[in-house]
Amino acid sequence: MISFDNVTLKYSTGTIFENLSFSVQAGSKVCITGHSGTGKSSVLKIIQGYVKPHSGSVQVGGMKLGRDTVKDIRSQIAYVPQNINLPVSNGDELTRMLNVSSKRRDVELLMGQLGLEKEMFVRPFDEMSGGQKQRVVIAVCLSLDRDIVLLDEPTSSLDDDAILKLLKVVSGLKDKTVISSSHHHEWGAAMEQEVRLGVQG
């Protein structure tokens, strides 16, 4: 289970959200929604300990997030950021960079479920669209087989068909907790739970 208890996030520019509380049961599929700047991506970073909230407490998998537990918490998570400047040229190199080159078959299987051909595993990212590259990165991260999957704006570069395929894959992750951030209404509506940011009350 993941829970936020009265979490307040402030940056130097101002308060992003105040007293945010929600809990996510293990295995749930959750979407964090809200307008730009309401802290959707920050929620995913707080779960991983990369952003420190001003107040409140966060629990992940029965552990209170802190310096003693952060490593164990991160080891349960697969994280797909929104925009990332990867210093590798294809999916194969990405698996080697993460030291999971043995997962090639799993990645190729997931890529197939996401609507990509196997050979795209070795195709240079430069020769792919943004959506194709994003799906390769998602496939590599899902192949890590972690209990918690964090997807930051996974639909941002995908067309409708690719979004449906990703939804099917995410829904099929029965025993995994998936938390995504999105301002895509259909995506949010398809999740079991929605946490809305930027809304009073």
Place this chain on the structure above:
Amino acid sequence: MIDIKLWDLLLGFSILVIPVLIFRYYKVTLNGDLIISVLRMIVQLFLVAVYLEWIFEKNNAWINTAWVLIMVMVGGATVVKRVGISWKQFLLPFIIAGLISMTIIDGFFLGLVIKSGYFFDARYFVPISGMVLGNSLNHNIVGLTAFFKGLHKDRELYYFLLTNSGSSRLALRPFIQDALIKGLNPLLATMSVIGLISLPGMMTGQILGGASPAVAIKYQVMIMLAIFVGCTLTLVLSILFSKRMAFDEMGNVRGES
């Protein structure tokens, strides 16, 4: 050797008007640094000339070692200043990196390759340490700037790698690779064209001083290797020793909320 007269020296300085005009035209705020650097160079070299005469005359292991230690400390301080990071956190790791690197390089080249008999002989120990340190300084600044800037600019990549690989070693790897490439590439370029479009100072000086070109070349090759290995070691050790300072207790890049 032909001496340079005082008026001719002043004439030599007048050529600095070219970079001064270029900096002014492009509004690059380097003129203050240029004046300070040139004045420091003059004072330091004058003092070194006086000091070296004394140091060569004494040729004492403790004095020579103290001189090299001072060079390492000044080098560490210069790197911290130029990279623009915290003195309190990074000075000590950089000094320790420089000391370890110098010990290995001097031990290998003076003790095993040149075998001067007296390890701390001022004629070898001081100038060779100085050349390695001086060159390491520039390349260390370039490499460490790339490392720290990369971590701040691409912190999303660091977080992506740290969570998904579970290893800070793997998460830091691309940043260390970038630092090594940016820091050492110029030195590799220098080595590849040495003798063609650049004549190394030490070799030229030895030949002008009357040494045989064959001996001068052998020394130059050895010193280039010492510089390259010294730069690589200092840069990697500086990164590894300063790693703890660059991240907070949660393993995050410092400077974030």
